[in-house]
Amino acid sequence: xxxxxxxxxxxxxxxxxxxxxxxxxxxxxxxxxxxxxxxxxxxxxxxxxxxxxxxxxxxxxxxxxxxxxxxxxxxxxxxxxxxxxxxxxxxxxxxxxxxxxxxxxxxxxxxxxxxx
Amino acid sequence: xxxxxxxxxxxxxxxxxxxxxxxxxxxxxxxxxxxxxxxxxxxxxxxxxxxxxxxxxxxxxxxxxxxxxxxxxxxxxxxxxxxxxxxxxxxxxxxxxxxxxxxxxxxxxxxxxxxxxxxxxxxxxxxxxxxxxxxxxxxxxxxxxxxxxxxxxxxxxxxxxxxxxxxxxx
Numbered sequence: 001x002x003x004x005x006x007x008x009x010x011x012x013x014x015x016x017x018x019x020x021x022x023x024x025x026x027x028x029x030x031x032x033x034x035x036x037x038x039x040x041x042x043x044x045x046x047x048x049x050x051x052x053x054x055x056x057x058x059x060x061x062x063x064x065x066x067x068x069x070x071x072x073x074x075x076x077x078x079x080x081x082x083x084x085x086x087x088x089x090x091x092x093x094x095x096x097x098x099x100x101x102x103x104x105x106x107x108x109x110x111x112x113x114x115x116x
Numbered sequence: 117x118x119x120x121x122x123x124x125x126x127x128x129x130x131x132x133x134x135x136x137x138x139x140x141x142x143x144x145x146x147x148x149x150x151x152x153x154x155x156x157x158x159x160x161x162x163x164x165x166x167x168x169x170x171x172x173x174x175x176x177x178x179x180x181x182x183x184x185x186x187x188x189x190x191x192x193x194x195x196x197x198x199x200x201x202x203x204x205x206x207x208x209x210x211x212x213x214x215x216x217x218x219x220x221x222x223x224x225x226x227x228x229x230x231x232x233x234x235x236x237x238x239x240x241x242x243x244x245x246x247x248x249x250x251x252x253x254x255x256x257x258x259x260x261x262x263x264x265x266x267x268x269x270x271x272x273x274x275x276x277x278x279x280x281x282x283x284x285x286x
Contacts, residue, residue: 007230087235088131090160091252095135097157098147102139105147 009076012056017041018049022058025072029062035070131254141241144248145202148239154180174199178207179216189214190222194234203241208234 012018021035036046050070053059057076062069137144147153155168159182167181176196183189193216194209210233211221221227235254242249 084131087254088133091131091133091237091254093161094158095133095250095252096161097159098144099135099137101153101157102137102144102147105143106139 008056009058009080012052012058013080015049015052018053021046021049021053022072025059025070029069029071031067031069033067131252133252133254135250135252136244137248137250138246139248140246141202141243141248144250145205145241148205148241149199149201158182171196172199177216178209179212181214191216191219193218197236205239205241206236207239208236210234 013022017039020039024030024035024038032043032046032050035050036043039046050059050061054061057073060071060073062071139147147157149170149172151168151170154170155165158165158168158180162185163182165180165182167179169177169179171177174196176199178192178194178196180192181189182192191212191214192209193212194207196205197208198204198206211219211225213219220229223229238253240251240253242251
């Protein structure tokens with residue numbers, strides 16, 4: 001289900017190391033040892049993070065080469081983008097309505113000759 | 117403390133919307149914190165609000181019944197976490213049924229079916245002469261426990277960077 005997948009994506013993104021790995025991959029594919037380099041981490045620890053990211057569909061692993069390059073998969077991130085945008089749109093619509101409502105209130109006050 | 121909250125929230129916020137209204141601050145604050153006003157404007161476009169309740173005090177309850185154009189009802193319940201007239205309002209809301217009991221988020225909300233968190237909105241009201249600058253910050257920090265942890269660690273910022281990187285890739 002789409003909802004469950006969103007949870008999995010959120011979970012995978014919750015860890016700062018995994019976010020840093022994704023940011024690195026946004027610049028291009030890399031091997032596990034290349035990904036491990038900037039972190040003070042064992043290859044095994046990085047592989048563990050990669051498994052979480054792979055389960056969330058955020059990265060894919062090459063099959064062909066010995067070093068199995070890791071690549072970023074953007075689709076789940078776009079889903080989150082869409083989700084965030086939906087909530088932004090709701091607030092934009094609310095504030096549009098508030099703007100109209102405040103104008104109506106002001107008009108009413110004018111008609112009644114009231115001043116603030 | 118408000119100041120400390122701000123620091124904590126800045127890293128947790130994802131949606132920030134700013135809007136200037138051509139009305140004095142007290143007026144805008146009232147529109148945000150009184151049920152009879154909220155009923156007139158709350159909810160997305162095309163949605164009417166047959167029931168609005170808002171207890172304007174810290175710990176006060178709030179409740180909205182939202183009717184979509186197709187007649188479908190969505191109920192929102194929650195609590196006023198902070199209220200400092202006329203400058204600051206923090207509300208936390210979740211999906212409910214007509215009797216104000218928590219329910220699973222409707223599928224159209226895009227939230228996970230097992231979601232148990234709150235959507236937290238912080239609204240700041242800044243006076244700008246006879247105008248009011250409203251800043252809405254909506255936290256997605258409690259969508260899941262994992263998300264909350266990530267948000268505190270600056271998830272939002274990372275997402276932005278990632279978004280920029282992805283835009284360059286396209």
